[in-house]
Amino acid sequence: MSKTIFITGTSTGFGKLTAITLSNAGHTVIAGMRGTNGKNEAVAKELAALSNVEVVDIDVTNDESVTKAFEQTLAKHGTIDVLINNAGVAGYGVWESWTLDQIRNMFEVNFYGVIRTYQAVLPSMRKAKNGLIINLTSGASGHTLPFMGPYLASKFGIESITEGIQDELSEFGIENVSIQPGVYPTEMNNGQKSGLQADKADIIAEYGEEAAAKFNALGGALFGKMAQYDMNPQTIADGILSLVNMEKGTRPLRLPLDAIAQGTDQEFITARAEIKAKWLSAYSN
Template identity: 65%
Template sequence: MSKVVLITGTSTGMGKLTAITLAKAGYKVIAGMRGTTGKNQLAAGELNAIPNIEVAELDVTNDASVNNAVHQVLDKYGKIDVLVNNAGLSGFGVIEGYTIDQVKSLFEVNFYGVLRTYQAVLPGMRAAKDGLIINLSTGASGFTLPFMVPYMASKFAMESLIEGFQLELKPYGIENVSIPSGVYPTEMTNGTKTGVNADKPEILADYGEEASDRFGAMGQALFGKMADFNMNPQTIADGILELIEKPKGTRPLRFPLDAVALGADQEFIDARANIKDKWAKNYGFNL
């Protein structure tokens, strides 16, 4: 049997592209999405019609939904070889302008949603002493930017999970990877898919034009570079395929796919890893 790959958030964007790309490469793809009989019924039908793709109802914010989807896959195929955590939410606005509930909404998907899927698939992977989990992150996964702080914080937290899981799961033959992906033209960036944005209008008004002008300039720079570098979301789908097909033991913890960064992302990743190793050795242990 070919590898069984479970992907979250496949109704649009990179998740949908990844499902199609992996199915064409011969993998059995379980395309997870919420609302398969409701708002995403058309997307579910489109993917279900593609050979090697089977759509599953999966809401990463719901324990029962995640566990049910995973159990159904295990009951039918006996294994999940690869999990791709693609589902995510973006968010913009000054941090003071966010209610706590809005910040919780970001963490519910970007952090707790990832933790839920890990906990659901790991028992089977540990029993098999094999498995791969790939997580879509952001190009600034090691530092933060103004006007995106709650979103970045949720991705920081996710990166901590990935880094910790790498060390805890290594003896069980399970690998996990983060893909810092930069800015790509998808529904999350073109306004089609609403993000979890600052929702205190009185605070936003207090910050005034100075903040909105700075935010506008940053957005122009990000989206201008995205156009200049012709950032194609297919790059992410192809990168996920490349990671799956890499020999076990050769996959990096972080696999940046951001042409705009011009290598600065990899430089930052390497420097952080080296400093962490020095810190651990200074304390008398190896990681």
């Protein structure tokens, strides 16, 4: 059955691929992006030309923009069956070399942006007693890596939202899933999107060549694996389509999609769930 699906961050990468994939599957897609009359005008027109796709301007860092986009969508379509929180920004650098303002900028997109969309869509989903919210996090968002601290902290925050809100919304028939991608050759990773980088140049210089060498080694390993496993971003779009099409009540809380992890991501998810169950049992007895 066709669903009305709102996706954030559709100008590039996973978001654009997902909009196309869901449209081709017959769903009504609300493709959200910034700058539809500016820097993203060309891709906005490209997506709007597809069947079942409507492009809306939304800046997830702006309260008014998010509220307006969702109000307009609900006024036209009556309901939003699925929300896909895809908009995000990456960034790198040693923890000490980030200013608080730059970390806030990261969280405005990756963390608070998701909270804004939840608050905009939940009243209508609760009224309908139905809904699915899919949040894109990271394959490493259950732990962390050097030089990626603020980014992974923001993504782990979304894991926390997804897990915590699942029980709160169960009586309203609203499901939540986090998709945990690995490293894929999207604009976020190939240099086409600049992202938000650590911005204390003097601190970066003090860490010197040793830190730079460690960072380059980590990046080289990640990108080498990406090539070795031929990581295709379409995997994420297809995974989202499979979640949308799943029978209600059968969707997992977390869906890892990372061939490089060779199953260790699912192993980690399972172990964490088992330990949580023991912890809850200890506190309830």
